[in-house]
Amino acid sequence: MFVYEKKLQYPVKIKTPNARLAKAIMSQLGGPDGELGAALRYLNQRYTMPAPELKAVLTDIGTEELNHVEMIGAILYQLTKDLTVDQIKAQGFDDYFVDHTTGVYPQSASGVPFTTAYIQSKGDAITDLHENLAAEQKARVTYDNILRLADDHDVKDAIRFLRAREVVHYQRFGEALRLLTDKMDAKNFYAFNPEFDKSCLVKNKRNRKA
Amino acid sequence: MPMTKREAMLKQLSTYQFAALDLQLYLDTHADDGRATEQMQRYKQQARTLRQQYEKLYGPLTKSSDDGNQWSWINGPWPWESEADN
Numbered sequence: 001m002f003v004y005e006k007k008l009q010y011p012v013k014i015k016t017p018n019a020r021l022a023k024a025i026m027s028q029l030g031g032p033d034g035e036l037g038a039a040l041r042y043l044n045q046r047y048t049m050p051a052p053e054l055k056a057v058l059t060d061i062g063t064e065e066l067n068h069v070e071m072i073g074a075i076l077y078q079l080t081k082d083l084t085v086d087q088i089k090a091q092g093f094d095d096y097f098v099d100h101t102t103g104v105y106p107q108s109a110s111g112v113p114f115t116t117a118y119i120q121s122k123g124d125a126i127t128d129l130h131e132n133l134a135a136e137q138k139a140r141v142t143y144d145n146i147l148r149l150a151d152d153h154d155v156k157d158a159i160r161f162l163r164a165r166e167v168v169h170y171q172r173f174g175e176a177l178r179l180l181t182d183k184m185d186a187k188n189f190y191a192f193n194p195e196f197d198k199s200c201l202v203k204n205k206r207n208r209k210a
Numbered sequence: 211m212p213m214t215k216r217e218a219m220l221k222q223l224s225t226y227q228f229a230a231l232d233l234q235l236y237l238d239t240h241a242d243d244g245r246a247t248e249q250m251q252r253y254k255q256q257a258r259t260l261r262q263q264y265e266k267l268y269g270p271l272t273k274s275s276d277d278g279n280q281w282s283w284i285n286g287p288w289p290w291e292s293e294a295d296n
Binding site: 003004005006007008009010011012013053056057060061064070073074077078168172175176179 | 213217220221223224228231232234235236238239240241270271272273274283288289290292
């Protein structure tokens, strides 16, 4: 079950509002490669994973992505706090303001509302892990793009933390994929779906015992 | 805006929590790594101590923490706010 801790995973302390930047960063909340998609993807894929290490990795990374959803929310809140209508107009925030004022709403930078169509849970462990490797790279590039657009030191600090985590998650999914294929018939990984054809996994194969 | 004492304490707690979290994630795919396990336990112990100190001074961090009264959970600042917001 989920337990909430009344703190952010990493501090977000932004002093200067910037609605234009908020619009760009919004994609990491509600965009195609954002944290919300990541959290839903991993937390939904985990149920049918055929090995306990995979259930653990997906649960733990999925949970961390929810921490990141919250951090992005905090960034957006602080970037749009106490804006005047003149600032909203000058910073190109009019269209968002009409529908959401300065509320936090999951959409992409270009205004497309979040959709589950951004994620897949294919019910096949090899496929889902590849989806996840790609997702982490896409998220990393999105953060790279945000860093190119941002001048604010406080914003960049939080964004750099989030970007670094994407790289680590990519690493963990790579290891999970290796762990999975070690348990499968090396002659043909695609002969079976380990989530659906339960007997295809090599039972009790110990990979790392001394 | 310099950090308040509360924010500084929270940052210290977060540092140890994060170190433990990162190792715990690694251990999901390397469960037999004894050294990493020990290191994680050390970070967790540090985090536990810091959390107790923080909660004593500033109130509960989770619904299951011990707290004096319901208002200490309800009242700010919430994680996305600064002290000045309240």
